[in-house]
Amino acid sequence: MSGHKESILREPLITGQNITYSKITSDILLPVENKPNRAWWIGFIIALCGAMLWVFAVSYTFWFGIGSWGLNKTVGWAWDITGFVWWVGIGHAGTLISAVLLLFRQNWRNSINRSAEAMTIFAVICAATYVVSHMGRPWLAYWVLPLPNQFGSLWVNFNSPLVWDMFAISTYFSVSLLFWYTGLLPDIATIRDRATGLRRRIYSIFSFGWSGNVKTWQRFEAVSLILAGISTPLVLSVHTIVSMDFATSVIPGWHTTIFPPYFVAGAIFSGFAMVLTLLLVARKVLGLENYITMFHIESMNKIIILTGSIVGVAYLTEFFIAWYSGSEYEQYAFINRSTGPYWWAYWMMMTCNVISPQLLWFKKIRTNIAATWILSIVVNIGMWFERFVIIVTSLHRDYIPSSWAMFYPTWVDVSVFIGSIGLFFTLFLLFLRVLPSIAIAEVKLLLKSASEQAKLEQIKEGHLDKEQVAEYIGSLDKFDSVKQEEYAKI
Amino acid sequence: MESNKKYWKGLEEYKNTPDFVENNKNEFAESLPIEDVLNEAGLSTVTPRRDFLKALGFGLGAVTLAACQTAPIHKSIPYLVKPEEVVPGIPNYYVSSFNGQSILVKTREGRPIKIEPNPNAGGFFNGTDAQAQASVLDLYDVSKLQFPVKKDGSNGLTKSNWAEIDKFVQAELSKAQASGKKIRIVSSSVNSPSTKAVIADFTAAYPTTKHVQYDAISYTGIIKANENSFGKAVVPKYNFDKADLIVSFGADFLGTWISGEEFTAQYVSNRNQKSLSQGKMSRHFQFEAGMSMTGTNADTRVPIKLSEEGPALIALYNAITGANLAGGILGNNVIADKALKLVAKELLQNKGKSVVVCGSNDVSTQILVNAINSAIGSYGTTIDLDNPNKRYAGNDAEFAEFINEMNRGEVAAVFFLDSNPAYDVANAKAFTDGLAKVGLKVSFSDRQDETSSLCDVIAINHNYLESWGDANAYEGYYSIVQPTINPVFNSRQAEESLLIWSNAPVKEYYQYVRNNWEATILPVLGKTWKDVLQTGVFASAPKPAGTYAFSLSLAAVIPSILSNSKALVKDIELEVYESTGMRNGKYANNAFLQELPDPVSKVTWDNYIALAPKFAEKLGFKEFDIVSVKDDKGYSIELPVLIQPGQAQGTASIALGYGRTKAGKAGNDVGRNAYPFVSFTNGTSKYATTVKLEATGKRDELAQTQTHHSFEGRSIIREASFTAYKKNPAAGSGNDHAKHKTYDLWDKYEKPGNNWVMAIDLNACTGCGSCIVACNVENNIPVVGKDEVRRRREMHWIRIDRYYSFNVEGEGHGEAAHGEHGAHSNGINSVTKEKEIAHLDNMDNVSVVHQPMLCQHCDHAPCETVCPVLATTHSSDGLNHMAYNRCVGTRYCANNCPYKVRRFNWFNYWNDSRFDNYLNNEFTQLVLNPDVTTRSRGVMEKCTMCIQRIQSGKLQAKIEKRPLKDGEIKMACQQACSANAIIFGDGNDPNSEVSKALRSERTYYVLEEINVQPGIGYMTKIRNTDTTVHA
The missing domain is CATH 3.40.50.740 (Rossmann fold)
Structure with missing residues (x-):
């Protein structure tokens, strides 16, 4: 990967001059090896308050019962499963970036995969809390596992998508965790090598005796590839199975064969949006502009516009099929979605997921950090509404009109959701403090081949096609981390 | 018990030997080596490490094991002397009576837990009403005094x-x-x-x-009128079973009027499957102001103002007898006028086979009704003055x-x-x-x-x-x-x-x-x-019912009727009526009845002021707006508005029986008291008055169990006109044309023994709701209270869905109508979709259908496949089981139930102080049926088809070494149903009642198109409408 020099036509993956291996290490480990700054503390305290709210709201639910949520006889799932699917969806980008892009040799993933994977793990944790907390008797949650037991010969129901879900999510979580941790090993070893005292001992334990010799690196590469191979189908399977919670049911608006691809696209869509939300802030606050560059941001925006459009096509297809099916229940479900009492949720979803991402067709917008950041949040608002629309508007008016009902959230519903965001950010901020937010070892691989300084050297050597060089230099305009003076001289 | 006998343990004691005396002083017969242990040496012995570990291990193990199981404390007292007739687990039945109706009281271990109809009761005492079913709860009411x-x-x-x-x-x-x-x-x-x-x-x-x-809901008017007309101061016995034509002016005879349950049985006998299959169906006209349960069942219902009731009766009398009494003019109400002419014509055609009843308590009005009934030959056939009803005096x-x-x-x-x-x-x-x-x-x-x-x-x-x-x-x-x-x-x-x-x-x-x-x-x-x-x-054998002829002059009564009527032409005409659940207010502290939805409005735990949609719009009131209702005497109450289709324009209705202040903890301050609106004129109480309404700016959402009222043209409701039925019994049922071929993912269930199925006749169900209460009592279904009902969380396993549709006649409404199920006409032309209803100009001509809805025990149950822990499974006798103990509460089954009949225990309703409607004390818990477990919070539940009854029926047959007989096992809902609208039995037995019913051309399955293969068949609603009235 690193042996050759990358074509000048490709935009640099690391910007800045005078970047050395040592500087990379120091830059990335800056937050890990130093006291947290004020921005981190402010963020952490807010996030922790959110997490405490989550603890309180979930404890309240456990103590008094699910009735403290706004659910009713008709709408048995609402904010809980909306939140669950939303978090699982967000968790999708991590594996896609770490596994699929690895297999496709997309080197630009090296700068963002660590944070994306961490995000995946925390998002899946948030999703898992919903799995347990939405149960009427959460203390029996382990019954959905096929454990040998003494309750007669009771087994789980392998026909139930919830059991598939349980397998899918737990597999996804374990593989993601393993993949993430494997990637972390050389970096933990790096921290260990630079640390002293207790920190050294702790990182020493967690580095699993990483020695950095050639054999270790070779095995590391092999394991990474194998895990990438294992993870890749999971990218498709997890949300496919989550979508089957709905698709295998009989409820109009749920019973839809288009769900698996549509959910996977939506998940990637929201996952990349969340990566952007997090990293745009992190790169600024942690000073990582040289490693997470405009190229990364733009690439992710391109994925967002692609997946967002897939989702948009799916929405329209659903409507077409509802009409084409001739099924009155199906038709009503979709008319009700867009014009019924929850019309605002539907149009919120349409605006946030289909219309606003189209702005990213404009290069100005997709290379504008502020605009990108706002759009990334808009996308996740839209994706939350997508799940809300699918779950609540399908349930609240299904077959028998006598049972039609409205769902109104209670303060507990809202608190559990806001609290889960707090929990997520608490975990993420702690991660930033104790582990490198960028894969040091993997980024170093890019330094000699794909960094701005390597390319500048190539240009200075002067063997390159002038037009190509001009085009390359032109492409650097959008980078907020490239000093243009160097190029003015050429 | 004192006894002087002394038992000695041995000869030593008997003889009192010195050795014995000495030993007897000590607690233990042999001395214990306590000293040895406690002395210096004993205390200083070294405990070996192994012993220490053993002790520690045992100790930890023992404590852990002991802590694993919290031993629940059951307070139960065994019989010291067991009564001969009480066998634990086996119910005893005693005959008794409730409100004059003979009933069976089921007792378990000495406590009454269920009311059932007495099969010996005879007559039309087929079922029991909701009040009888709920009455067991009153026995265990903690709000009662415990001493004088x-x-x-x-x-x-x-x-x-x-x-x-x-x-x-x-x-x-x-x-x-x-x-x-x-x-x-x-x-x-x-x-x-x-x-x-x-x-x-x-x-x-x-x-x-x-x-x-005196009766809070008085029948003095009828009694006095009969005394006046025929010299018999009685409430007569009405025989609706003998009436082919029933005309009611504001009498809710299927609900609260005199003896609703009995009348229901009579009425339905001319409209159920048996009667239909003989090509016979009675016709029922209802003229009324408020939408009563009886009105919802009428073939033709004409809203009339309270002030129009008198003139309408006069007009009817004139039309029948050809007399020319003054005042029989219904100038503005063209529809009523037209309907009355038709009614008069049909009454004359059905002489001796028809009856006119009137809910008024005015003597003059009832005298006029007597005159009409006499003119159409009702006495001796449909009205029996010789075997009178003794319940009202x-x-x-x-x-x-x-x-x-x-x-x-x-x-x-x-x-x-x-x-x-x-x-x-x-x-x-x-x-x-x-x-x-x-x-x-x-x-x-x-x-x-x-x-x-x-x-x-x-x-x-x-x-x-x-x-x-x-x-x-x-008599x-x-x-x-x-x-x-x-x-x-x-x-x-x-x-x-x-x-x-x-x-x-x-x-x-x-x-x-x-x-x-x-x-x-x-x-x-x-x-x-x-x-x-x-x-x-x-x-004793009933006396022959004599024919009575009305021979008095009506000259005196007509002015009285007209002046009563004129007095109501002012402000807004208010009707106060007996509520189907609360009745006169006596049962206000009965939580089962408070949570029983009103058959028409589906409101629980409250009364309200019902206004017609257009009229409310005219007055500027929206649903649930609280308005102040004030009468001339200065009495005023604040009540939320309920928009009631079918309510006559210019009128309002308020239920009596609410607003108790000292009923007990469930009934206090539920609703407002409307009795002060009752007036006393001409020697009787009048339940009509005039009021003014004022907006208060406040709003209070009523706790309704159903908030969407139209069936959106969906084939869940299938209906046909009687004319269409006579041409083709399958009309409207969807059975008269080829159905889609279906394909199954799943294997068919083997049902080697029984296949429990049910048939429900939509033409028999009147919507009274006694099945709901029967089910509540039988299956320990918790009452959740007003706020939880408002959150749409009532727990009823059986509910009665009530849908309004609006009849449109004539040209130009073809598209709006739902009359074209399949290629064959069902003869009904009505608007059933919410969005189209909103554009209707005339919403007075409303049709209603009641559909009991409960777990359909689908053979391909969508709930069963989705439960992750197999808590809901299929039995080999066609039932959908629910194992509460296994349920972890994901609610997936409820979401995936197309009928939305599954109910989740959002809280620990039956034992949570926040839902203290009735059951949160050990005394009231004695009402619980010991054969049915109470469900804890976080658990799904639903209709089990009274599995405890099926089991005990099977067991009884097994003990007696005989096959089960058809009809031996009855569901609680079925048993309570006076109309026999619910038939339960074995679908594997081709000769069972239920199999015969399910083979009817009228039978259809709700949502059969999604191939969940429900186990409950419904029979089409047949309407004996006359299409000319509203045209």
Whole structure:
């Protein structure tokens, strides 16, 4: 990967001059090896308050019962499963970036995969809390596992998508965790090598005796590839199975064969949006502009516009099929979605997921950090509404009109959701403090081949096609981390 | 028990040897080596490491094991001496009576837990009403007094005892006797022969006594009218089964009017599958202001204002007899006018096979109704004056006079039996003012209600399930009341109290009843007392019903009718009506009835003011706006608005029976009291008045179990006109054309033994809701309270879906109508979609269908496949099982249930102080059916098809070594249904009732198109509409 020099036509993956291996290490480990700054503390305290709210709201639910949520006889799932699917969806980008892009040799993933994977793990944790907390008797949650037991010969129901879900999510979580941790090993070893005292001992334990010799690196590469191979189908399977919670049911608006691809696209869509939300802030606050560059941001925006459009096509297809099916229940479900009492949720979803991402067709917008950041949040608002629309508007008016009902959230519903965001950010901020937010070892691989300084050297050597060089230099305009003076001289 | 016997343990003790004496001093026969252990050496022994570890291990292990199981504490007391007839686990049934209807009381281990109809009851006592079903709960009501109370100076009512009370009452009675002033016994109508005899005995002992009977919902008008017209002061026996044409003016005869459950059975016998298959169906016209349950069942329902009722009857009389009485003009109401002409024509065609009933309590109006009935030959066929209904004998005038007597200070003592005038008389102030002037005030109420709390003594009466007694519902029809439990509290039967106070020779009421029966009733019937206790009911052959001809002049009554009518033409005409659940308010503290949705509005836990959609719009009120309702007398209450399709324009309706202030913890302050709107004119109470409405700017959402009221043209409801049915019995059912071929993912279930299925006849169901209460009681279904119902969380396993559709006639509505299921016409042209309804100009012509909805026990149940833990599975006899213990509460099954019949325990309703409607105490929990577990929070539940009944039926057959008989096992809902709308049985048996019903051309399955293969078939709703009326 690193042996050759990358074509000048490709935009640099690391910007800045005078970047050395040592500087990379120091830059990335800056937050890990130093006291947290004020921005981190402010963020952490807010996030922790959110997490405490989550603890309180979930404890309240456990103590008094699910009735403290706004659910009713008709709408048995609402904010809980909306939140669950939303978090699982967000968790999708991590594996896609770490596994699929690895297999496709997309080197630009090296700068963002660590944070994306961490995000995946925390998002899946948030999703898992919903799995347990939405149960009427959460203390029996382990019954959905096929454990040998003494309750007669009771087994789980392998026909139930919830059991598939349980397998899918737990597999996804374990593989993601393993993949993430494997990637972390050389970096933990790096921290260990630079640390002293207790920190050294702790990182020493967690580095699993990483020695950095050639054999270790070779095995590391092999394991990474194998895990990438294992993870890749999971990218498709997890949300496919989550979508089957709905698709295998009989409820109009749920019973839809288009769900698996549509959910996977939506998940990637929201996952990349969340990566952007997090990293745009992190790169600024942690000073990582040289490693997470405009190229990364733009690439992710391109994925967002692609997946967002897939989702948009799916929405329209659903409507077409509802009409084409001739099924009155199906038709009503979709008319009700867009014009019924929850019309605002539907149009919120349409605006946030289909219309606003189209702005990213404009290069100005997709290379504008502020605009990108706002759009990334808009996308996740839209994706939350997508799940809300699918779950609540399908349930609240299904077959028998006598049972039609409205769902109104209670303060507990809202608190559990806001609290889960707090929990997520608490975990993420702690991660930033104790582990490198960028894969040091993997980024170093890019330094000699794909960094701005390597390319500048190539240009200075002067063997390159002038037009190509001009085009390359032109492409650097959008980078907020490239000093243009160097190029003015050429 | 003391005994002087002494047992000795051995010869040593007997002989008292010195050795024995010495040893006996010590606690232990041999000395214990305590000293050895406790001495220096013992304490300093070294514990080896292994021993220490063993002890530690054992200790930890033991503690852990002990902690694993929290041993629940069950407080149960075994029988010391087991009563011979009580076998734990086996119910005993006793005959008794409720409101004159013979019933069976199911008791388990000595406690009554369920009311069932008595199969011996005969007549049209097919089922039981919701009140009878719910009445077991009243026995276990914690709001009742536990002991008699007596006014004690300034301390108010304090705990007393019977001796003290007897002394006090007798002393006061002697004083009253001596003063020569009046003594009054005030009660609601008494039909019990023994109670009447007791009162007669009491009157003999205290000759100034008079028994004043009044009913909060009065039938004095009918009684007086019959006295006037035919010299018989009775409520007649109505035979709706003999009527091919029924015309009702505001009489809710299927619900609250006189004897709703019985009339339902009669009515349905001319409209159910059996009758239809013989090509016969009665026709029912309803003219009324508010939408009553009966109105929802009418073939043609015409909204008329209250002020139009009199003129309509006059017009009908004129049209039938050709007379020319003045005032029979319905100028503005063109539809009513047209309908009346048609009704008159059809009445004349159906002479002797029709009946006209009227809900009015006005004597003049009822006299006119008598005249009409006489003209169409109803007497002797559909109306029987010779075997009258004995349940209502109230006399409004006598009661009004009693209030005057009190106010004049003429009454020295008053006894209130089964009556609560401080709550339910119109002029409560006159009553309470008068009452204050009475020397001795005794109430037999079981609680401190509105009236009894004003009394000197509350001599708490037994609940009817603790009582002896009898009833006489009809002439010659007697039934017994026998206790099914020992009195729970220190109560005494009212009759016994009266016997004691009148110093009667026989003071024990059991003996008194028995003597009375043996002396007067049994010799006539040639039966013994034991027969009575076994069968519960005796009827002598009914007298032949005579034909009566109305021969009086109507000259006097017409002006009275017209002036009543004219008085209502002002402001907004208000009808106050008896609510189907609460009835007259007596059952207000019964949580089952409070949560029973109104059959029409589906509102629970509240009353409201019903306004027609267009009228409310005109007045500027939206649904749930709180308006202030004010009458001329200055009484005003604030009630939320309910938009009621079918309500006559310009009118409003408010239910009685609400607004109790001292009913108990479930019933207090539920709704507002509408009794003060009742007026007293021309000797009877009138339930119509005029009011003004004012906006208050407040809003209060009513707790409705159904908030969407149209069925959106979906084939879940299938209906046909009778004309179309006669042409093609499958009309509208979707059975007359080829169905799609279906493909199954799943294997068919083997059902080697039974296949439990159900058939529900939509043409029989009137929507009364007694099945709901029966199911609640049978299956320990928790009452969740108003707020939870408002959150759409009621727990009812069976519900009755009520849909409105709006009839459109004539041209141009083809598209809006849902009349084209398949290629074949069902003869019905109506608008059923919400969005189209919103554009209708005329919303008066509303049709209603009631659809009981419960778990359909689908063969391909969507709930079963999605449960992750197999908590809901299919049985080999066609049932969908629910294992509460296995449920973890993901609610996926409920989401995936297309019928939305699964109910989730959002909280621990039956044992959570926040839902303390009735069940959060050990006493009330005695009402629970021990065969059905209570469900904890976080668990899904739903209709089990009364699996406990199926099991016990199978077991009984097995014990008796015989196959199950069809009809042997009855569902609780089925059993309560007077209309026999629900048939349950074995689908594997081709000759079972249910199999026959399911083979009917009318049978369809709700949502059969999604191939969940439901186990409950529905039979189409057939409407015997006349299409010309509303055209």
